Amino acid sequence: MAAAAPDNVFSSNSNIDYPEKGSSTTSKAQESVKTIAESENGYEEGGNHLDSAAHRAKLEKQLLRKLDLRMIMLVVIFILNYMDRSNVAVARLAGLEKDLGLKGNQYSTVLSIFIVGYILMMVPSNLFLNYLKRPSLYLPTCTIVWGILSVLTGFTQNYSGVLACRFFLGFVESTFFPGALLTLSAWYKQEELGVRNCILFCGILISTAFGTLIATGILGAMDGKLGYAAWRWLFFIEGAMTAVLAIPAYFIIPDFPNTPSVSTWLTPEEIELVRIRKEEDLSMDLDSVPDSVTTYGIQGLILAVKDLKVWWLGLSMGLFQFMAGFHQFFPTLAATLGYNRTITLLLCSPPSILGAVIAFMISRQSDKSRQRFRYIALPLSLGIIGFIMSLTTMNTAVRYTALFFMEMTGGGWVILLAWTFNSFPQPASKRAVALGLTAACSQVGQIGGSYLFPVQWGPSYNNSYIISLGVAAFNIVLCYGYYLYLKKLNRRLDVEDEKVGHAEAKRFRYLL
Numbered sequence: 001m002a003a004a005a006p007d008n009v010f011s012s013n014s015n016i017d018y019p020e021k022g023s024s025t026t027s028k029a030q031e032s033v034k035t036i037a038e039s040e041n042g043y044e045e046g047g048n049h050l051d052s053a054a055h056r057a058k059l060e061k062q063l064l065r066k067l068d069l070r071m072i073m074l075v076v077i078f079i080l081n082y083m084d085r086s087n088v089a090v091a092r093l094a095g096l097e098k099d100l101g102l103k104g105n106q107y108s109t110v111l112s113i114f115i116v117g118y119i120l121m122m123v124p125s126n127l128f129l130n131y132l133k134r135p136s137l138y139l140p141t142c143t144i145v146w147g148i149l150s151v152l153t154g155f156t157q158n159y160s161g162v163l164a165c166r167f168f169l170g171f172v173e174s175t176f177f178p179g180a181l182l183t184l185s186a187w188y189k190q191e192e193l194g195v196r197n198c199i200l201f202c203g204i205l206i207s208t209a210f211g212t213l214i215a216t217g218i219l220g221a222m223d224g225k226l227g228y229a230a231w232r233w234l235f236f237i238e239g240a241m242t243a244v245l246a247i248p249a250y251f252i253i254p255d256f257p258n259t260p261s262v263s264t265w266l267t268p269e270e271i272e273l274v275r276i277r278k279e280e281d282l283s284m285d286l287d288s289v290p291d292s293v294t295t296y297g298i299q300g301l302i303l304a305v306k307d308l309k310v311w312w313l314g315l316s317m318g319l320f321q322f323m324a325g326f327h328q329f330f331p332t333l334a335a336t337l338g339y340n341r342t343i344t345l346l347l348c349s350p351p352s353i354l355g356a357v358i359a360f361m362i363s364r365q366s367d368k369s370r371q372r373f374r375y376i377a378l379p380l381s382l383g384i385i386g387f388i389m390s391l392t393t394m395n396t397a398v399r400y401t402a403l404f405f406m407e408m409t410g411g412g413w414v415i416l417l418a419w420t421f422n423s424f425p426q427p428a429s430k431r432a433v434a435l436g437l438t439a440a441c442s443q444v445g446q447i448g449g450s451y452l453f454p455v456q457w458g459p460s461y462n463n464s465y466i467i468s469l470g471v472a473a474f475n476i477v478l479c480y481g482y483y484l485y486l487k488k489l490n491r492r493l494d495v496e497d498e499k500v501g502h503a504e505a506k507r508f509r510y511l512l
Contacts, residue, residue: 117170150239300429314441325449355407
């Protein structure tokens with residue numbers, strides 16, 4: 001089996017607990033790797049219980065099925081995460097601005113203050129989770145807290161109140177997305193992450209699609225109940241739903257592979273296979289790592305901050321989120337088609353559903369081909385087509401079709417996330433910080449996106465689309481530059497391998 005390789009040095013402070021050098025467990029795992037490699041080349045040695053390629057394939061399929069079923073809970077929470085942050089856009093259509101007395105850019109500030117809180121907590125949260133190693137405890141607890149904050153938003157009476165609720169909502173919600181990414185990277189190999197990222201990201205698209213349907217029902221049935229406006233019931237119901245659905249997550253979300261709780265749902269043979277898979281993914285023996293590369297907390301932070309790749313990807317992700325500012329105004333953009341509130345919300349679902357399907361297809365092909373850049377450039381190009389269509393006409397059919405093209409850009413975002421994983425697999429503390437920093441940079445872009453569609457630019461929003469088009473085009477160029485940079489690093493690694501005699505059995509390479 002061809003081993004996928006890491007893009008950085010490996011650290012003993014990773015998310016798997018590695019035995020001391022020379023231990024029997026280490027020898028057993030190394031012998032397993034050797035035996036599997038030999039059996040796949042047509043011969044077998046030894047009596048290891050993973051000595052058959054067919055048995056290995058069956059066991060790995062079983063392991064991945066168990067993992068995938070548990071990771072579904074992350075998708076469910078992500079749907080709730082995005083519903084609780086984006087329901088303010090639906091509430092706007094139902095009178096939130098008028099009831100709270102918002103004027104000028106105050107609504108945009110309500111959107112952006114959420115992101116300020118989001119940015120502040122991302123890196124510290126991931127460092128803490130990397131230390132705790134218990135996503136099953138940390139993530140559901142944070143989910144319940146933000147569900148309560150969402151409910152409290154429905155009780156606000158003025159600008160200051162909603163501003164405070166949105167800030168703290170962002171502060172707590174920020175724990176989930178980078179934490180979910182860190183959890184995925186602890187279990188899956190490089191070539192498996194694209195599709196899993198896509199499934200997680202589809203939570204956003206599903207939230208947009210079905211969240212608007214749920215909102216339509218709430219706004220239509222709850223207005224005036226118990227003396228509360230319909231938009232307040234939107235926060236009450238969706239926030240309570242989040243808090244309740246987070247409870248099963250305590251028992252479903254997997255902890256990191258080195259925690260005792262893993263043995264409650266994995267067999268000893270599967271636990272050993274987890275270790276072997278990590279060895280293959282890193283393409284080096286786990287007991288051969290020098291002590292000099294061991295990193296902890298602040299050391300991982302320093303390594304990440306000094307790495308050019310972090311800021312390169314962070315800039316690209318920030319531009320991506322800025323361009324995708326239309327997501328925050330999707331009901332508003334659909335309203336420019338001229339239909340009533342109910343039809344407008346229903347029209348938001350089909351583009352999101354198609355976007356999820358396209359994202360899944362693109363991510364599967366990207367993982368299969370082990371290519372990243374081209375599968376980022378393609379969705380961005382489709383988005384550019386959508387922006388051009390919106391610029392050229394106010395025709396209802398054309399502008400609605402343009403919304404489909406815009407939603408297709410989500411596939412590029414999924415692959416960009418996978419590229420980030422592939423660029424920082426180890427050491428674990430550096431990866432945790434890198435994921436947090438790049439995610440924080442993306443949220444900086446989202447702050448700008450909160451002001452991308454001001455009311456005075458409507459209903460055509462031509463200025464908004466021109467800016468989005470330019471940012472998308474520049475991001476394609478930026479990602480191409482990153483592709484060339486990684487290609488250069490791979491050539492350097494080729495030379496190093498030839499010098500030490502590894503030309504035929506290459507170690508890690510960056511995915512391009």
